[in-house]
Amino acid sequence: MKRLLSFFLCFGILIFWSSCRNDFEFTPSKGQLEFAKDTIYLDTVFTNIGSSTYNLKVYNRSDEDIVIPTIQLENGENSLYRMNVDGSTGLQNDTQIGKFFENVELLANDSLYIFIETTIDIANPDLGALENQFLYTDRILFDSGSNQQDIDVVTLVKDAVFIYPNRTPIDDDDNYIIETLTFDVDGDGTPDETTLQGRFLEDSELTFTNEKPYVVYGYAGVGAGKTLTMEAGARVHFHADSGIIITNEGTLNINGALSTDQDLLENEVILEGDRLEPLYEDIPGQWGTIWLYNGSKNNTINYATIKNATIGIIADGNQDAPNDKLTITNSQIYNVSSFGIRGTATSITAENLVINNSGQSAFAGTYGGKYNFTHCTIANYWDTSYREFPALLLNDFIVDENNTLFTNDLTEANFNNCIIYGNDNPEFLLENEGSVFNYKFTNCLLRFDNDNLEGTGNYNFNNTLFYVDNVFNQDPDFKDPFENRMQIGSDSKAKGIGSSDFSVSNDILGSPRSGAIDAGAYNFSTFED
Known part of the structure; x- marks a missing residue:
């Protein structure tokens, strides 16, 4: 009986409380909306390519539930912008979809989102005579008359x-x-x-x-x-x-x-x-x-x-051609989801090349080939996901879909005055299955600290047929490798370890190499704190 009385008492209080509320009474806005930003920049788009969708958050800081009589684009049905207000596309006639909204409700101390995007044809005759790029602008108008508020919308369009x-x-x-x-x-x-x-x-x-x-x-x-x-x-x-x-x-x-x-x-x-x-x-x-x-x-x-x-570059075949398949100089390859450069039985000469942030290897010379790299920074500071391979991978074989192994000569792979480094260890891997596997690292800064491999097979660093005057596992002091700023700092162990026998006259920024030679694509002299 007590439970029944308690139920009726609570039910009565609930009815009384509800009857005193004005849940569905909205008062017109009075021009006191607040906005997360005063201008919406849709960044740069190409003509006829749709933009990303951007948003504007609109706040009602008052204690009243309000209704915004109108939200519209100033250019009306001719506007090249489209809006969505909290999931609504507004009036449903063909010319005003996404352009005009009526009686938008906003609860007390609440907010709503306006999403906006555009597609613009730079050749549209209504836009007048245009050069290769122009700014397209409009305004979002909230209400009208003395209560009107507005937000600018700006897009740079390129031809x-x-x-x-x-x-x-x-x-x-x-x-x-x-x-x-x-x-x-x-x-x-x-x-x-x-x-x-x-x-x-x-x-x-x-x-x-x-x-x-x-x-x-x-x-x-x-x-x-x-x-x-x-x-x-x-x-x-x-x-x-x-x-x-x-x-x-x-x-x-x-x-x-x-x-x-x-x-x-x-x-x-x-x-x-x-x-x-x-x-x-x-x-x-x-x-x-x-x-x-x-x-x-x-x-x-x-x-x-x-x-x-x-993959930045795929180079296939032509290992024995009279001229190299690819000569790449003074260049940068960044932020690739697989390999920076993947060579297969090919020939590549590289000078002042920087590769960084690759989902697998920065450089992979596979199925043999011929490679000569001088003053290159081959690094990998990938931190987006797990990577299987080191910054540098060399092998002389492929395995087909039938699990059949094929080999091809690695006729030469020379790395002179280079930095081969990264945020993993070791950062180079040498795998051979055939009889010809020629490689040499000279005056390089290398990352390889593995007690199980060091001193064995291809990793006998005392063998001067393959390793000469290298520095191992010392900090290159890159400026910010995770942001692809690969200049070396004052504490870099790449400073002064290069040899003039292999030097390229200028670094990647055009700074002359003179005196002590630094390894990698950048001179220390070009580093700016």
Whole structure:
């Protein structure tokens, strides 16, 4: 009986309390909304590519439940922005979806989110005569008259040269087939169809200038007898699963130049993803790779920055060609989800090269080959996930799908005045299954501290046929390796350990190497605290 009386008593109190509340009484806002920011910057986008979605938090700091009569874009139905207010797209007529909202309720001491995005065509005649980039602006208006409040919205839009594969419609429902590359994959002289979406560049497209950035969808192919040239200051952006492939008898020449501003890198050629927002600045794996396919030749890269790829460069075959498959100088490769450079039975010469932050190895020379690296910083401070391999990997074999082992000679692998280091240990691995496995480390700073391996096999560091005047397991004192700032500091053990016998006259920043020679791509003299 007591429980029954208690229930009725509580029920009565609840009814009385509810009858005194004005839960569903909203008063009009009085222009006292507060905002998390006074301007929404949507960062930079390419013409006709949708932006990321940005948000604005709106606060009702009062003790009253309010209703905001209108939230709208100042340019109305002509605005190139789209909004979503706490999950609502607003009026549902074709011209005002995402542009106009009525009677938006906001509880006392509560907040709501406004999400905003845009897609802008720089060639839109309504925008007037435009150069290669322009600012597009609008305002979000809250209420009207004396209670009106507003927030600015700003987007920088860039024009670009777009390279993408052809699409062939297959029905009336907007279904289509995307063009794929066909070329001699297996070296038998007969073109093979592949699943790589992309197309071969026309002759008129074989020079990338610095006038506009380039945006590549799929793989841009370079065919027999053709050369793709990238001029100093060119900017190349790749969509997901996109890249460049240089096929048999094709050539890639990246002709960057030394920059005066190391933040802007105005003269370097920069190759990265097509998302320009700061959120994507250092995210690995945004695009595919630069693929120097078997049979391509005389490829050169000078003053380039390659970042945020899956593999920075793949170089296949041509180990015994009269000229190196790839010569890469004064360049940087960062933030790749797999390998910085993966060479397979190929030949590479590198000077003043910096590789860092790779999900596997910074450099992998596999299935033999011929490699000569001088004044290179081959480092790996990857901290995003577990990595299986060290910064440097050399082997002379492959294993096929049938578990059959094939070997190929490592004719030479010379590392002179280099730094090979990272946040794991050891940071180089030498695996051989064949009879010819020639390698040598001279005047390098190396990380290898493993009692089980040291002194055995390929790791007899007292054998001067393979190791000469190296320094082991001493701090390179990089400026900030996790942020790819690989200059060496005053406490670096790479200072003065290099040999003039292998010296490249200037470091990667153009500073002359004179007097004591520092290992790696940077002189200590270029380090700034």
